[in-house]
Amino acid sequence: MTTRDPQTLEQNVSPNPDNFSANLDKRYTIDIIFAIAVWTAVVIAIIVLASLLIDVAIDGLPTLDWGFLSNFPSRKPEQAGMKSAIFGSIWMMVTVAVVAFPLGVGAGIFLEEFAADTWFAKLIEININNLAGVPSIIYGLLGLMVFVRLLEPITGGRSLLSGALTESLLILPIIIVATREALRAVPDSLRQAGFALGATRWQVVREQVFPIAIPGILTGMILALSRAIGETAPLITIGALTFISFLPENLQSPFTVMPIQIYNWVSRPQTEFHDIAASGIIVLMVMLLVMNACAIFLRNKFQRRF
Secondary structure: OOOOOHHHHHHHHOOOHHHHHHHHHHHHHHHHHHHHHHHHHHHHHHHHHHHHHHHHHHHHHHHOOHHHHHOOOOOOHHHOOOHHHHHHHHHHHHHHHHHHHHHHHHHHHHHHHHOOOOHHHHHHHHHHHHHOOOOHHHHHHHHHHHHHHHOHHHHOOOOHHHHHHHHHHHHHHHHHHHHHHHHHOOOHHHHHHHHHOOOOHHHHHHHHHHHHHHHHHHHHHHHHHHHHHOOOHHHHHHOOOOOOOOOOOOOOOOOOOHHHHHHHHHOOOOHHHHHHHHHHHHHHHHHHHHHHHHHHHHHHHHHHHO
């Protein structure tokens, strides 16, 4: 039986200081290279975005005045405005929020808190995640078949209601996924405490879980409405008008929205229409920022409260 020198064993077990220092220096070098690459990407993205915004502002600000906001579209660029498109977008976003928010949040709560862990529930979850990545034109074709043709006596055909229901389907998976993630972020200890006090599952969800999850749910709603306000493909598919000189009277009225009006102006060859299209882009971004600011205000309010 051979014996080993304890000093030799200690040298074999203990790490080499030179190798450890070399590995540490290599890691620091990789970290610095990665940080430089990330900051370079961020700077490039900011420069591109700033250049686009500056170009839009240069072209659009000279033609952006009260007449542009209060006039209807016209074949003459100096008389054209976005009044019908602005009101159409407001009608559209309010209707989409009223339809999609209760359905999406309700479905997310049921799937996360009440549905049993079965193969059918897993199948639904997989399909919801897949629907979040389906191209918007597919939803437009679905809306054309269901809401415009099959449900024409209810929706009025190519109407504001058909467009709102189509866009509600478009953003519904986003709201459901965001709701479920917000509910998962709530600690299970709160649920167990409620059950220990004798509360039912619905009481625990209503009084404890849902109020804490509201900020995350509102974040998902912001992302969903931000996508909906800029969509054109599904609305063009169901027959939204590109030129309309009157305001919607009800949910069964014909309509147009700002992205479609901007697309109409950009597709024309005259430079004057390109300038007022830039003005329309500015109005659309302002409306988007106002809408997001309202949602962020409500989210922060609930965060401070709960």
